Amino acid sequence: MARGMNMLVLMVLLGAAIQSCSAQTTHVVGDSLGWVVPPGGAIAYSTWAANETFVVGDTLVFNFTTGMDDVAKVTKAAYDSCNSTSPISRWTNGPATITLNQSGEHFFISTFDRRCSLGEKLAINVSAASGPAPAPTTTPTPPAASAPVPTTTPTRSPVTYTVGDGVGWNVLVNTTQAYELWAANKTFMVGDILVFNFVNGTQNVAEVTKSAFDSCNITSTISVYAVPPVRITLTTPGEHFYTSTYPNRCSLGQKLAITVSAAPTPTPAPSTTPTPPAASAPAPATASATTPTRSPVTYTVGEGVGWNVLVNTTQAYALWAANKTFMVGDTLVFNFVNGTQNVAEVTKSAYDSCNTTSTISVYTVPPVRIILATPGEHFYTSTYPDRCSLGQKLAINSFSTFYHHHAFSNRLCHPSVHRQLGRLFERHWLVLGDVVCRRCVVVLDYSSLLFPPFTAW
Numbered sequence: 421m422a423r424g425m426n427m428l429v430l431m432v433l434l435g436a437a438i439q440s441c442s443a444q445t446t447h448v449v450g451d452s453l454g455w456v457v458p459p460g461g462a463i464a465y466s467t468w469a470a471n472e473t474f475v476v477g478d479t480l481v482f483n484f485t486t487g488m489d490d491v492a493k494v495t496k497a498a499y500d501s502c503n504s505t506s507p508i509s510r511w512t513n514g515p516a517t518i519t520l521n522q523s524g525e526h527f528f529i530s531t532f533d534r535r536c537s538l539g540e541k542l543a544i545n546v547s548a549a550s551g552p553a554p555a556p557t558t559t560p561t562p563p564a565a566s567a568p569v570p571t572t573t574p575t576r577s578p579v580t581y582t583v584g585d586g587v588g589w590n591v592l593v594n595t596t597q598a599y600e601l602w603a604a605n606k607t608f609m610v611g612d613i614l615v616f617n618f619v620n621g622t623q624n625v626a627e628v629t630k631s632a633f634d635s636c637n638i639t640s641t642i643s644v645y646a647v648p649p650v651r652i653t654l655t656t657p658g659e660h661f662y663t664s665t666y667p668n669r670c671s672l673g674q675k676l677a678i679t680v681s682a683a684p685t686p687t688p689a690p691s692t693t694p695t696p697p698a699a700s701a702p703a704p705a706t707a708s709a710t711t712p713t714r715s716p717v718t719y720t721v722g723e724g725v726g727w728n729v730l731v732n733t734t735q736a737y738a739l740w741a742a743n744k745t746f747m748v749g750d751t752l753v754f755n756f757v758n759g760t761q762n763v764a765e766v767t768k769s770a771y772d773s774c775n776t777t778s779t780i781s782v783y784t785v786p787p788v789r790i791i792l793a794t795p796g797e798h799f800y801t802s803t804y805p806d807r808c809s810l811g812q813k814l815a816i817n818s819f820s821t822f823y824h825h826h827a828f829s830n831r832l833c834h835p836s837v838h839r840q841l842g843r844l845f846e847r848h849w850l851v852l853g854d855v856v857c858r859r860c861v862v863v864l865d866y867s868s869l870l871f872p873p874f875t876a877w
């Protein structure tokens with residue numbers, strides 16, 4: 421059974437190798453992370469995708485172990501809600517190689533357990549293929565391809581971006597960072613088109629200088645476009661700044677800054693060829709190894725801005741936390757002026773509703789140093805009036821440190837065992853990400869050793 425699975429993996433790998441000869445670019449989803457519940461949540465894959473250029477004909481490789489995970493192509497709605505009821509397609513053999521044969525947005529999720537809602541989801545935008553420009557590159561391939569395979573690097577076709585997507589070009593009541601966030605994961609190139617949608621007579625689009633943009637002093641402009649939809653073709657590389665000349669629009673957040681690159685850039689070749697998996701070797705029966713452990717990190721919440729209500733944004737702490745990995749043993753430092761703030765750890769519901777009538781703990785003397793003692797979600801705000809609703813709130817997810825790799829018998833890598841492990845961990849830690857069963861290696865968090873020995877299963 422296990423031997424059969426290994427053969428299957430090998431066959432899939434060989435298939436991938438054959439396919440990659442004709443493919444344009446092979447994107448290994450998440451790079452070395454693979455297709456897992458990412459430690460920091462879904463941002464891992466959106467950050468990864470933001471850095472890649474997907475063109476029709478490219479292939480995605482979702483690296484997971486057959487039976488332990490899967491990948492499903494779904495609609496945007498299913499992606500947003502993590503609804504795996506009726507996927508468009510589903511791949512159950514890992515690593516799954518998927519050829520992108522259509523332009524536009526593509527959405528992928530894992531249908532296993534709560535993996536999607538824990539961040540195992542990927543959204544990409546695929547542009548239409550254009551004339552391939554030959555360039556040598558190294559394709560990551562398993563040992564079947566012993567020599568680097570020359571392949572073609574696609575140039576990128578112009579992309580039409582609808583600014584703000586569905587919300588259009590407007591002042592948004594709930595945020596001043598809508599356009600900053602919208603632009604954050606996009607690549608703009610000369611030849612691309614920006615489309616600004618708005619109701620005729622209620623807005624305009626003004627291209628302005630950086631200083632006008634920064635100060636929101638819009639007395640002079642580079643160009644103003646008044647008739648919607650405004651279509652601006654990006655003709656020059658460098659920074660471009662857009663806002664509206666209507667009163668207060670700029671300071672209310674109706675402003676977009678983008679950086680346009682000179683020309684379609686070839687997808688960078690991987691600097692190193694990933695070590696091919698030893699797919700044909702049987703998994704070790706019993707073994708134990710430790711991963712390099714990570715030293716505790718001290719994080720200064722908000723860095724230089726400290727712990728405060730920030731006039732210009734309600735998302736400062738969400739953005740601050742977004743690209744960080746918190747682990748048990750790490751320290752959070754909250755800096756503020758004595759007597760002007762406090763730090764309250766609260767429940768998720770108190771955090772979500774900004775009802776701070778009851779708290780888990782309150783720390784009043786700055787600098788507040790909190791050592792993350794337990795894995796899972798932690799929520800912090802201030803009990804001072806209105807601070808929470810003005811954005812002085814921080815949610816983090818801390819993971820158990822001191823990972824141990826335990827290689828078990830093939831029997832223990834059976835999907836049903838993995839599901840038991842997943843449920844166990846969900847129940848105890850709410851962190852499915854602490855358990856990753858790959859190639860018959862179960863990665864467990866150290867504290868799991870408190871649980872009954874696995875031979876019980």
Ligand SMILES: *[C@@H]1O[C@H](CO)[C@@H](O)[C@H](O)[C@H]1NC(C)=O
Nearest residue numbers: 466469470543544545601605
């Ligand atoms: C870009 O970010 C937005 C929201 O932050 C998200 O909805 C979208 O899927 C992201 N796109 C890509 C390609 O990651």
Ligand SMILES: *[C@@H]1O[C@H](CO)[C@@H](O)[C@H](O)[C@H]1NC(C)=O
Nearest residue numbers: 467468469470471472688689
């Ligand atoms: C994006 O890619 C560049 C070049 O390949 C790399 O230096 C950079 O670290 C990447 N950024 C992220 C966020 O992965």
Ligand SMILES: *[C@@H]1O[C@H](CO)[C@@H](O)[C@H](O)[C@H]1NC(C)=O
Nearest residue numbers: 498501502503504505506507
């Ligand atoms: C999930 O999607 C299916 C079909 O697409 C739909 O019938 C079902 O109501 C959805 N479930 C939820 C919870 O939205």
Ligand SMILES: *[C@@H]1O[C@H](CO)[C@@H](O)[C@H](O)[C@H]1NC(C)=O
Nearest residue numbers: 493509517518519520521522
């Ligand atoms: C596009 O890819 C999907 C999934 O990879 C496949 O089901 C479909 O048949 C392909 N379409 C074409 C036209 O090749």
Ligand SMILES: *[C@@H]1O[C@H](CO)[C@@H](O)[C@H](O)[C@H]1NC(C)=O
Nearest residue numbers: 586587592593594595598735
């Ligand atoms: C802000 O409101 C718009 C609709 O006006 C909505 O699409 C968007 O998700 C909201 N953003 C946040 C951060 O709540």
Ligand SMILES: *[C@@H]1O[C@H](CO)[C@@H](O)[C@H](O)[C@H]1NC(C)=O
Nearest residue numbers: 619620621622623646647648
């Ligand atoms: C748009 O509004 C302007 C006045 O603000 C008006 O002159 C123009 O005719 C309108 N155009 C359209 C297409 O409605």
Ligand SMILES: *[C@@H]1O[C@H](CO)[C@@H](O)[C@H](O)[C@H]1NC(C)=O
Nearest residue numbers: 632635636637638639640641
């Ligand atoms: C706005 O900028 C103009 C020049 O572009 C300058 O003359 C004016 O003083 C500035 N106004 C303010 C309030 O800074």
Ligand SMILES: *[C@@H]1O[C@H](CO)[C@@H](O)[C@H](O)[C@H]1NC(C)=O
Nearest residue numbers: 448454483694695696697858
């Ligand atoms: C897939 O993951 C395994 C380890 O989990 C690794 O050895 C292998 O190189 C990865 N494959 C790719 C294509 O990244």
Ligand SMILES: *[C@@H]1O[C@H](CO)[C@@H](O)[C@H](O)[C@H]1NC(C)=O
Nearest residue numbers: 597600724725730731732733
């Ligand atoms: C908000 O203001 C702080 C200083 O109070 C500054 O450091 C930060 O860059 C500003 N953020 C934005 C998005 O303007």
Ligand SMILES: *[C@@H]1O[C@H](CO)[C@@H](O)[C@H](O)[C@H]1NC(C)=O
Nearest residue numbers: 467739740741742743744745
């Ligand atoms: C996290 O984001 C900040 C600003 O957005 C950036 O300065 C920092 O380098 C990022 N850190 C990592 C680890 O990507």
Ligand SMILES: *[C@@H]1O[C@H](CO)[C@@H](O)[C@H](O)[C@H]1NC(C)=O
Nearest residue numbers: 757758759760761784785786
């Ligand atoms: C901090 O402020 C409190 C009152 O808000 C005061 O009792 C305490 O002495 C102050 N501590 C320091 C170190 O200034």
Ligand SMILES: *[C@@H]1O[C@H](CO)[C@@H](O)[C@H](O)[C@H]1NC(C)=O
Nearest residue numbers: 770773774775776777778779
């Ligand atoms: C706030 O939470 C407390 C319990 O923690 C509850 O008694 C109170 O009704 C809540 N207030 C509001 C406005 O929901």
